[in-house]
Amino acid sequence: MNVNDSERIVSMLADLGYAPTNAPASADMILLNTCSVRGGAEEKVYRRLANLRIYKRDGKKQIIAVGGCVAQQEGEELLRKLPYLDLVIGTHNLHLLPDMVRGAERGERRSETTFIDNDQRLDLFPSIKGESRLSRFVTVMQGCDNFCSYCIVPFVRGREISRRSADILNEVRQLADEGVREVILLGQNVNSYGLKAESEPSFAELIRRVSEINGIDRIRFTTSHPKDMSDELIACFGTVPKLSGQIHLPAQSGSDAMLKVMGRGYTRKSYLDKVHKLRxxxxxxxxxxxxxxxxxxxxxxxxxxxxxxxxxxxxxxxxxxxxxxxxxxxxxxxxxxxxxxxxxxxxxxxxxxxxxxxxxxxxxYIGSSMSVLVEGEGKLPGQMSGKGDIGRIVNFAGENSLVGTFVDVKITKAYPNSFLGEL
Ligand code: SF4
Missing domain, CATH: 3.30.750.200 (Transcription Regulator spoIIAA)
Known part of the structure; x- marks a missing residue:
């Protein structure tokens, strides 16, 4: 979710004339897009901000901004505590970023963390422009109603809201026209897509409709709550060939006692039943x-x-x-x-x-052939890189002209995070 938000931020800043850089010291603006799912996030953000402060001390006119969940939680407090901080932008306020940045260029400091818990949240959601990648995230829902006992997400991202299926399908069609070959349907709990909106299809039906769009050859989704993984959705893995052969299914624990205190809403047995049905x-x-x-x-x-x-x-x-x-x-x-x-x-x-x-x-997998969507150059000279159906990176010797195509790669080596292969 944060990666996707960062892509949105980069796209909006590009419209204002900003471009990404790897040199923070000379950057005109630094925006920390934060996550608070794991402990210590706030302290980490404060530490990073304190480090960034040295650039401003050199007398540079640099905008420093914080976005994401820590910004949502801390709000004005961040501005109050850190006089060198210019902008704080909450999880539902990204649409205000251009205006805030223009204000900061004139020396204004501002915090926007208004919580929007209605359909307007998704209507205000800025789109990503100018990205020419082959694989793209498509937000289908936002927020979460599950309130697992350990999780901060429903408090910083809000309650569950499903996006209109017509808007989702239009976006996917447009991406396909732009050359995108793979979409990753995104939400805090995609499995509950449409459950609160009678006029919208189930998530399984949404996948079937996405799979009918010409040009899209592979569909992934994340994140998937096991308790909301319906039989209809499981059946898609047998009937929708475009659906990836990899699924992220967070268990959190194998103990029923722990699952109960975590408030996860399923048992070890029901989780394993779903795994077996999928297999x-x-x-x-x-x-x-x-x-x-x-x-x-x-x-x-x-x-x-x-x-x-x-x-x-x-x-x-x-x-x-x-x-x-x-x-x-x-x-x-x-x-x-x-x-x-x-x-x-x-x-x-x-x-x-x-x-x-x-x-x-x-x-x-060594010795077998894998269909790989070639996404770009690998890390070594002459090497191309892409992802196989199971979501792992595959590197192989090849030409740049292969980018955007599916190629068959024979796997020759398996590393902890990737495969090596040959065309
Ligand atoms: S389902 Fe996921 S996002 Fe929602 S409360 Fe539980 S852990 Fe957090």
């Missing part, structure tokens, strides 16, 4: 996931159940986090009883297992 329809499907380690009250047995869930699912990649309380959430009121050393030891064990799974899942 029946798409035997080569790969799963990625999220796990929280050391949630308050997590016993050795709870953790062992998470390990055994990992053994059953066998994720190709896993985002694992040590629990840290987020102020304002229900879980922040729980006694965070586990010593840090125990949490870290559990995380090490989990990551060790994940490294083994990644290797075991990726090795068998």
């Amino acid at each position: 029946i329809l798409r035997p080569d499907i790969v799963f990625t996931g999220d796990i929280i380690v050391g949630f308050p009250g997590e016993s050795d047995d709870d953790f062992d159940q998470t390990i055994s869930l990992m053994e059953e699912v066998r994720y190709i990649d896993l985002f694992s986090f040590v629990y840290s309380p987020r102020p304002g959430t229900r879980a922040a009121g729980l006694h965070d009883d586990l010593p840090r050393a125990v949490k870290m030891a559990r995380l090490d064990r989990l990551m060790e297992l994940q490294r083994r799974h990644t290797l075991e899942i990726c090795q068998p």
Whole structure:
């Protein structure tokens, strides 16, 4: 979500004559787009801002701005605490950015963090222009109604709102006309798309309609809440060939007791049932996931159940986090009883297992052929890079003229985060 917001920000700033740079010291403007999903985000933002301050001390007329979830949470307070900060822009106020930047160029300091909890939020959402990538995010919904006990997202992003399907389909058609070949349907919980809007189709139906658009050859979506993963959506993996063979399905824990305190709304069994149904329809499907380690009250047995869930699912990649309380959430009121050393030891064990799974899942691809959407040059000279159906980067020797095409690449090596292959 933040990557997508950053793309929007870059697009809006380009309209004002700004271009990206890798040299912050000489930049005319620095905007930190922040995320507060993990603990310590506010402190990190304050630390980064303090470091940026040195550029202004040199007498440069530089605009410093903060956007994203930390901006939404802290608002005016950031401006009050940091006299060298010019702009604070909340998660629902991106449409005001051009006006705010023009004001800052005249020396005005401003904070805009108005929360918009109605359809207007999506109507005001600025579009991304001038990006010529082959794979693009398309927002289908925003916000979340789930209020998992540890999560700050519903407080900083607002309640769930689905975008009109006609607008989504128009955007995808336009992207296809511009040469985009893959769309990633985006939302905090795409599986609940349309549930609150009777006139809109289900998420499964939306995928089917997107798949009918000529020019779009691959569809991905994220993020997918397991409790809202309907049978109709699961069935799409058997009937919509354009749907990617990789799905992100965050489990968070393998223990029913932990899932209950987390407020996740599903059990270990119902999660695994969905995994098995998906595997029946798409035997080569790969799963990625999220796990929280050391949630308050997590016993050795709870953790062992998470390990055994990992053994059953066998994720190709896993985002694992040590629990840290987020102020304002229900879980922040729980006694965070586990010593840090125990949490870290559990995380090490989990990551060790994940490294083994990644290797075991990726090795068998060696010698096989993979359809790769070529996105651009690889890191090494003469190398091209793209993504295979399972979402992994594939590098191979090839010509620039291949960009924008699907090519068959024979996999020759599997690395922890990518494949090497040959045309
Ligand atoms: S589903 Fe839960 S974890 Fe995901 S954004 Fe909503 S509240 Fe947060």
